[in-house]
Amino acid sequence: MAEHIIESIFRFLPEIALTITLIAAIVADLILKERNRNVAWVVLAGLVVTGALVLGQAGWNVSIFSDTVAVDPFAVFFKAVLLIAGLFIVLFSVKSRELDHNSTRIGEYYMLITGVIFGMFLMVGATNLLLMYLAFELTSISSYVLAGFTKTLRKSAEASMKYIIFGSVSSGFLIYGISLLIGVTGAVDIYGIREALMDGVEQTAALYLAVIMIILGFSYKITAVPFHFWAPDVYQGAPVTITTFLATASKVAGFAMMIRFFRVAFVDSGTLTTPGFEGIAAVMPWNVVIAVMAALTMLIANLMALWQENIKRLLAYSSIGHAGFILMGLALLSDEGISAMMIYLAIYLFMNMGAFFVVMLVADKIDTEQISDYEGLGQRAPFLSVAMTIFMVALAGFPPTAGFIAKVYIFGATISAGWIWLVAVAGLATIISLFYYIRVVRNMFLVDPSDETSGPLTFDRSSVAILILLLIPVLFLGVYFTPIVTWAKNAVTMFGV
């Protein structure tokens, strides 16, 4: 046993590195005192080291700590994606002026970010229901604090409060579902649950209830209908950096956990044959629930987005809509669908972060989040506006941007699995989405700046550099997507399936 634990620890190095980073951030915060902005660089270094350790895990397919955490290509893929998100968020935070509202505690801010990333790492790897729940709560609670970080701003405090209330309710659903599931199956890890389900479960009503509860719990984390209500309010109120974090990393981790949970526990590996898998879904059609959820999410979010005046709310609805597109992949019961989800999530990360970064830069410069204030931005800040246009059309799914590739794969997988009605809904949602994305572009380029606001805006080189760093993958992966596709296809492998 002891040997097993020691061996496990060596397979847990990225998480340990994150923990050390977290402690280092606290210590640095104490030592640096006035210059606590520099904690960012400590965290950045920690994340880079973690990244190197994650890359060292490439190709592993093991389970550690007595089947509580899996270290497999699937987890490594998501850890890498999360780290990229984390790195960019730290860079954003360094550039952000909004965070100055609470500058004395900025050290804690970076510490909390590290904590959230740690929780997300556990989320993507956890195979034990209890650890899953703990990881889920770890990220949630740290996120509540982060959402209210600029607490002197009323909207931020409000966002945090709403977030806590919604978060607690959905986490209640999740724990309720988990308890039922444990009770019904008598197992706490997802492998045991699968065995129990394959042997047959007598209390089907309880099982149904458990699955519905768990789906609802997840739907909060990935902002899918019906638990998406919190997202626009929280996204609008939280500091932009944290909004970005919630819209990207948090969602990615939620999806990773959800995929693993269903893929392992609710799919019968005995009957698993390529290209599709059915098994347990035949008894308990959870995937139909997911499909309906995906369809509703796409439609509702994209329709709601049409009426938004605040760019952060607009992007919030857009990100809910994207959750709907991504969710389609899970309903398909195919590895093709899951790999398409992974491709989508990775690409979504870059384009969404890019859009939020532009929002942040603009808000720091002219102190506005209203879409109407973007009028004439094309003349005042041409490069920024062109970048924003690229992110917008990428989110809308235009070639030759990466957003198109994401859509191609998720649509393709859906068609390939025969879900034509679902893909038709997705097509409709895509067309609707065009209207609000293009509205931002329209304001920037088709309207001339009004007199009182005109005058060119300049941005420092490092901000432009970050923007370019985000543009490169969005454009490059649009014309040459072999790397991401190959990686995602090989990373579908999960331990125990």
Next chain:
Amino acid sequence: MEFTIFGIGILTWIVFLPIVGMLIVLLIPNEQKNAMRWTAAAVTGIQLVLAVVLLGLFDREALGINDPGSFQFVEQFEWIIVEAVPWVGKIEIMYFLGIDGLSVLMVLLTALISVIGVISSWTIQEKVKGYFALYLLLVTGMMGVFVALDFFLFFIFWEVMLLPMYFLIGIWGGPRREYAAIKFFVYTFLGGVLMLLVMLALYFSVAYTNDAGDQVHTFNLLHMMNSANFVEGSILYGMDTTWRYVAWIALFISFAIKVPLFPFHTWLPDAHVEAPTPISVILAGVLLKLGTYGMLRIMYPILPDGTVYFMYLMAVLGMISIIYGALCAMAQDDFKKLIAYSSISHMGIVMLGMASLTNQGTVGAVLQMFNHGTITAMLFLIVGVLYDRTHKRGVYDFGGIANQMPKYTGIAMVAMFAALGLPGLSGFVSELFSFLGAFDAYKWITIISVIGIVLTAAYILWTVQRVFLGELDDKHKTLTDLTGREMLMFIPLVIIVIFLGVYPGPAIEFMNASLSHLVEFVNVAGR
């Protein structure tokens, strides 16, 4: 047939030169507007030279269409290759360019209209850099569509055109430019999404066996045309299935929007009226042809069963477009809107000719695509000349222009009468062929359609009378005749219109082999 410059194929040059030009334009400082103009002119000029070279080297006997061996100037490289994993086979997307008799004239037309568009753009004064950068991007998209033989590549070029067009109308357009731009955008985007879905369905339905013996899914259009490559049990497998019809309809709508065919035409008058002159020229001259080209290149040979099944539908929609377009044109006061509606009418003739599935009708249709491109481009330029001078374009605002601007009037007459279908000018030949072909297939539809010709004559003559004849208004006595720059953009078009009217043989020879092969293939495969 191959032709390379510095080791890079001529088609790649033709397609991507404008992108190079775009980058150069972006690097030129804002003040040097002339440098930007000359860059755009040089790039499109070289493109035109290359297109003429292409025409000279083109082998007119080669079939093309679905025969990979007889495409010309082929460039085929692996672009996206994802190796197989246990649950999904190898994925292959090719950078695959090539031309045949169907596309060769379209390439020439695109290059020609692009140059003329640049010359016409010389008067654009605002935001010149952005204008020419977007213009050149648009040219790449158009050219790419005509030479791409891989559906994925085709689709990317197809969508790349959208955004530049949106900006070109939306920023440099008339008073209602925003409305027109978004309307154009939404319509075409809708078509794009439909096409994307069909493209993906085709992709998953088609797999060919490569040299190594693996089943490979592909976007290669030529593989999709081979019905033996459809995987059994896949969604589009078989012939005359419901899903194939659904796919046909989706594809048809996505192309019909571009044509535009009644009832998908409503974006066109708005876009044309609001767009600046050069963009109207591009729109009418090239963009509309993409719709009918797409049908012939993709829809006809890949879904021949649907094409045969729905041929009456196409013919009827063509007929309605002819009559409806002509009637609307007659009712217009706005010169530009009048020509926009005449475009709908003339593209209806293309549709009718194509729908006949006869050799004659199809040749007529493709020739009409080319002729309409040159004639309508001229008509929009003619409106533009008047608009530049007076900032008016109502047909009742003028009168007696003939005496004041004789050169201008002479050229306008050539264009007007060519649009009317006067024998001796190019429009006559292609319309005649289209109707003759259509008559073989549908007697009554064609007879009704021919009424459109009468209506066309009516509105054209009436317009000539209102604008060019009659008494000259005092305030128009200061109007100057065409400048050298303006002559430069008209003369090549006039020459082509007259030449093809007198001697259409060469143009027909270019396309005949390919088109008769296409018609035969569709008729055999579809019935």
